[in-house]
Amino acid sequence: MEKVAEGKTKIIYSMPDLEKVTLKFKDDITAFDGKKHDLIKDKGVINAAITTKLFRYLEKEGVSTHLVDLPQPGVMVARNLKMIPLEVVCRNIAAGHILERLPGFKKGDSFPKPIVEFFLKNDSLHDPILNDDHIQVLALANKREIAEMKRLALKTNEFLKPYLLKKEMILADFKLEFGRDSKGKIIVGDELDCDSMRLWDIKTGEILDKDVYRQGAPLEKVTETYLKCYRKIVGGEPK
Ligand SMILES: Nc1ncnc2c1ncn2[C@@H]1O[C@H](COP(=O)(O)OP(=O)(O)OP(=O)(O)O)[C@@H](O)[C@H]1O
Ligand SMILES: [Mg+2]
Incomplete structure (x- = not known):
């Protein structure tokens, strides 16, 4: 290969x-x-x-x-998808850098409806937020494709939230990446895991995702967090 x-x-x-x-x-x-x-x-x-x-x-x-x-x-x-260089974020609860952009919401506040946001995958520009017009002007996706990505992000949220709740986790937010298949259909690609979701233990409020690493926890603690997430979602121990 x-x-x-x-x-x-x-x-x-x-x-x-x-x-x-x-x-x-x-x-x-x-x-x-x-x-x-x-x-x-x-x-x-x-x-x-x-x-x-x-x-x-x-x-x-x-x-x-x-x-x-x-x-x-x-x-x-x-x-094999032709990836669209966008990060599509769906948020249920205020956390992360939206706190610096949206007045009136503090960390942990629920939004009255899920928010979908698009960011350009570009580390040197620090993944800037884009609106529908920006995405079309940059020729990253057309109007129909933008609507489809938004629909799929919301549908994912609708199914994922209760699924994770049953496993005693609150889904604060998550990120998807999309691509086109050989027929041009928009498909969810990439990953959906501890790196791309914010998950909080419903009972203890414990963080069960990459935020523990962002916040500077010792690497043993980060390893333990990823293991906890695995046990809750997949079950058992990783082989
Ligand atoms: N089904 C797929 N077909 C083709 N490429 C894919 C597919 N799923 C994911 N990719 C791409 O694989 C690449 C490697 O993934 P990874 O998450 O390591 O990249 P990254 O560091 O997030 O970003 P970058 O794209 O800037 O390298 C990404 O560009 C991602 O978009
Ligand atoms: Mg990635």
């Missing part, structure tokens, strides 16, 4: 079937546009398993994802 791309947390390999790619989830963890960087034992295995579990669930609920299979721990086979 030939390596076709490498990002901060995944390596993409081509496959004999050009409609598919292999995604190797790495143990690297990064924050602040990659300025903070460490390795967390088994993080790749944990995030690949959580993504697989949640994507399978979403498929059943009618949201198309790129997931094909998880042939071995940390290694996912996915549909």
